Amino acid sequence: MIDDLVLRRQVCFALYAASRAVTDVYRPILDAVGLTYPQYLVLLVLWEHDGDAPTVSALGAELRLDSGTLSPLLKRLEEAGLVLRRRSTRDERRVEVELTDAGRALRRQVEDVPRRIAGATGLSETELVAVRDTLTRVAETIHRQKEQ
Amino acid sequence: MIDDLVLRRQVCFALYAASRAVTDVYRPILDAVGLTYPQYLVLLVLWEHDGDAPTVSALGAELRLDSGTLSPLLKRLEEAGLVLRRRSTRDERRVEVELTDAGRALRRQVEDVPRRIAGATGLSETELVAVRDTLTRVAETIHRQKEQ
DNA sequence: CGCAATTAAATTGCGCGCAACCTATCGGCC
DNA sequence: GGCCGATAGGTTGCGCGCAATTTAATTGCG
Numbered sequence: 001m002i003d004d005l006v007l008r009r010q011v012c013f014a015l016y017a018a019s020r021a022v023t024d025v026y027r028p029i030l031d032a033v034g035l036t037y038p039q040y041l042v043l044l045v046l047w048e049h050d051g052d053a054p055t056v057s058a059l060g061a062e063l064r065l066d067s068g069t070l071s072p073l074l075k076r077l078e079e080a081g082l083v084l085r086r087r088s089t090r091d092e093r094r095v096e097v098e099l100t101d102a103g104r105a106l107r108r109q110v111e112d113v114p115r116r117i118a119g120a121t122g123l124s125e126t127e128l129v130a131v132r133d134t135l136t137r138v139a140e141t142i143h144r145q146k147e148q
Numbered sequence: 149m150i151d152d153l154v155l156r157r158q159v160c161f162a163l164y165a166a167s168r169a170v171t172d173v174y175r176p177i178l179d180a181v182g183l184t185y186p187q188y189l190v191l192l193v194l195w196e197h198d199g200d201a202p203t204v205s206a207l208g209a210e211l212r213l214d215s216g217t218l219s220p221l222l223k224r225l226e227e228a229g230l231v232l233r234r235r236s237t238r239d240e241r242r243v244e245v246e247l248t249d250a251g252r253a254l255r256r257q258v259e260d261v262p263r264r265i266a267g268a269t270g271l272s273e274t275e276l277v278a279v280r281d282t283l284t285r286v287a288e289t290i291h292r293q294k295e296q
Numbered sequence: 297c298g299c300a301a302t303t304a305a306a307t308t309g310c311g312c313g314c315a316a317c318c319t320a321t322c323g324g325c326c
Numbered sequence: 327g328g329c330c331g332a333t334a335g336g337t338t339g340c341g342c343g344c345a346a347t348t349t350a351a352t353t354g355c356g
Binding site: 004005006007008009010011012013014015016017018019020021022023024025026037041044045047048062063064107110111114115117118120121122123127128131132133134135136137138139141142143145146 | 152153154155156157158159160161162163164165166167168169170171172173174185189192193195196210211212255258259262263265266268269270271275276279280281282283284285286287289290291293294
Binding site for chain 1: 303304305306307308313314
């Protein structure tokens with residue numbers, strides 16, 4: 001019988017190892033502007049929807065993170081002066097997150113990061129897009145299964 | 149100018165999200181046998197090299213984890229009765245990790261896990277292998293860059 | 297209206313990952 | 327033999343991720 005219980009055979013280990021390896025490339029780059037990788041992801045969403053001031057759960061839906069992760073992370077971003085959190089006046093259960101000027105300004109400092117990361121992977125543009133689309137499909141397949 | 153700072157464009161987010169999604173599939177399955185995903189990975193290595201009793205750093209080299217992660221993890225596996233840790237007699241700096249009978253027996257209970265996970269991804273066998281090899285290459289490319 | 301069920305966010309607890317530091321042991325070199 | 331640098335593993339501290347619980351506000355339904 002073929003033995004599937006071997007580390008190097010497992011897609012999942014490749015995924016886990018590659019994800020951490022890529023984060024290793026991000027770390028020194030983001031550290032220079034005082035961010036962690038998840039914090040950078042939150043800012044990506046805020047930059048993308050600037051003016052919207054999404055709620056904590058809207059951020060969570062995009063990033064697939066819950067309030068247990070986001071609440072303390074956003075508190076740290078607020079302490080760093082990059083975002084503001086304020087209770088919605090129309091629905092006081094909601095907390096809206098908006099960029100400060102400093103948070104908006106940070107965007108320019110990381111504008112070349114995606115290119116640098118893509119370079120470090122050693123993949124071609126075509127391979128990058130293919131792998132991205134495959135992995136996005138995997139995440140969505142799994143997510144849809146969990147809904148039912 | 150094309151805007152690269154968009155979440156859905158980023159390979160890295162796809163990687164990060166897919167990795168967590170796959171772990172979500174593992175969680176209930178491994179929880180049934182009392183393991184976390186990283187603990188399962190350590191056992192994979194031990195099952196693969198049964199008889200070897202690798203050191204902590206040998207495990208770390210395979211999994212790309214350091215003693216800061218492995219030491220407490222191995223302590224928990226030892227408390228669960230799945231592994232033994234003993235100082236090497238020839239070199240008392242080293243700690244060798246070996247399976248207990250219970251640790252060896254656990255293997256049979258997770259033998260079908262890879263197939264179940266592969267199914268949940270929704271990818272074909274061909275796609276799985278392709279993605280695995282690409283991601284392995286990415287991790288190794290990054291790792292080689294860090295060595296220099 | 298009044299109350300139960302739902303929803304949003306925060307909090308707590310735990311297990312990673314990783315950097316930084318500490319301790320103990322080993323090897324080499326004189 | 328005695329010291330010095332290197333190596334192995336452990337510990338501490340911090341920031342995720344996620345489950346489970348708590349608190350507060352809102353909705354729905356009689």
